[in-house]
Amino acid sequence: MSGGAGDGAILITGGSGFLGALAAAKALAETEATVVLPVREPHTRESVLGPIATELAAEGRPVTDAVLARAVVVPLPPPERIAELAPEMKRLGVRDVLHCAGCLSYFNLGKLQEGNLDLTAGLLALGRAIDARRFVFLSTAYSAGFTDQLIPEALHEAYGDDPTDYTRTKREAEWLVARSGVPYVIVRPSIVIGDSRDGRYGGKPYGIYQLWTAGERYLGNGYPPVLHVVAGDQPVNFVHQDAFKDGFWAAYAKLEDGAVVHLVSRDDALPTMRDLWELWLATHGGPSEVHFFKRLDDVPDADVAAQVRMWLDFTAINNEIASVRWKFARARLDALRAGGLALTDASLATVRIAQERFVADSPKLQAFIARYREQGATTPRFVVHPDRSLERG
Numbered sequence: 001m002s003g004g005a006g007d008g009a010i011l012i013t014g015g016s017g018f019l020g021a022l023a024a025a026k027a028l029a030e031t032e033a034t035v036v037l038p039v040r041e042p043h044t045r046e047s048v049l050g051p052i053a054t055e056l057a058a059e060g061r062p063v064t065d066a067v068l069a070r071a072v073v074v075p076l077p078p079p080e081r082i083a084e085l086a087p088e089m090k091r092l093g094v095r096d097v098l099h100c101a102g103c104l105s106y107f108n109l110g111k112l113q114e115g116n117l118d119l120t121a122g123l124l125a126l127g128r129a130i131d132a133r134r135f136v137f138l139s140t141a142y143s144a145g146f147t148d149q150l151i152p153e154a155l156h157e158a159y160g161d162d163p164t165d166y167t168r169t170k171r172e173a174e175w176l177v178a179r180s181g182v183p184y185v186i187v188r189p190s191i192v193i194g195d196s197r198d199g200r201y202g203g204k205p206y207g208i209y210q211l212w213t214a215g216e217r218y219l220g221n222g223y224p225p226v227l228h229v230v231a232g233d234q235p236v237n238f239v240h241q242d243a244f245k246d247g248f249w250a251a252y253a254k255l256e257d258g259a260v261v262h263l264v265s266r267d268d269a270l271p272t273m274r275d276l277w278e279l280w281l282a283t284h285g286g287p288s289e290v291h292f293f294k295r296l297d298d299v300p301d302a303d304v305a306a307q308v309r310m311w312l313d314f315t316a317i318n319n320e321i322a323s324v325r326w327k328f329a330r331a332r333l334d335a336l337r338a339g340g341l342a343l344t345d346a347s348l349a350t351v352r353i354a355q356e357r358f359v360a361d362s363p364k365l366q367a368f369i370a371r372y373r374e375q376g377a378t379t380p381r382f383v384v385h386p387d388r389s390l391e392r393g
Contacts, residue, residue, distance in 0.1 A: 008095030009034035018203035020100035025055040038076035082122030086129035106164040116169035190237035199357025223287035224305035235270035238346035269345035
């Protein structure tokens, strides 16, 4: 079947997190359904509904007692006991499960196992117990691992080396979903950033926010005379949180059972890491000289200032991901767009809005920028280094 978002209640996991809260806000705005949000301690109804209400208000949606009353917050048991929720879910009329929860701890294998595999298995058991009409699994566009091939909108029979165990566990969870017997759709977003219109962002400092946050931490007291950064010329695929919210909902409501969809921006709109660095430095000033390298391995350790080395080490995984030319098939997303889904692709102009919001929310960065401008900061000279991996062969 295609077309969820019909009658019946909707269970949404991850309501206490970033993307789950966006999905919950969308469900409350687009339907009259009861929205069931299973969460673990120390989360409370108030702490869960706060960000959801904020998102509704930001979209100009009513935040009334009647709207919030349709959000039912219930305790989430350990993965092996989640199926015990079945009687309560049947009583509430749950027909669809939108599984947006997961673990992003790149290097904590135990948490990744529990948060991405065990939790998914438990929710699939619940889906079978309630005879769920649709199970929507939130994965990642990078679940294929590193590859220079076109990444299909399909389960990955073959895959490259993984950036982290996060992508591996998401890929393995996709297969759990596909083999579960529960009707499913898999949604794979790329790097989610702030709203395309006002830059607001409710997530943790991942992706470009990790780079900005690390810059605040390691470079916020002053630039070295020469700055060494990883900044290639391949597009970096971002998707704005408003595009994620609308695209995820369209996939749930309209795609056929068994569909996999990449929720990504069009390549011709996207900025490169070099674009993003030039934007930052042109806006805020920089050191006298900036050296751009295509890959982290190309940066000469002996020439790098100590605080820049700490910054590069802290952001190594994201720099590695941004150094790859990712190519995502998007026929299903294009079909949703042809059917009326309106998405704003991420571009240098829209990322600038997110950047401005990040700076506006950071007193430390504002003070640094003001101090640096007072010292007469100007746009630096850029030095672009070739890709040495071609030499290494």
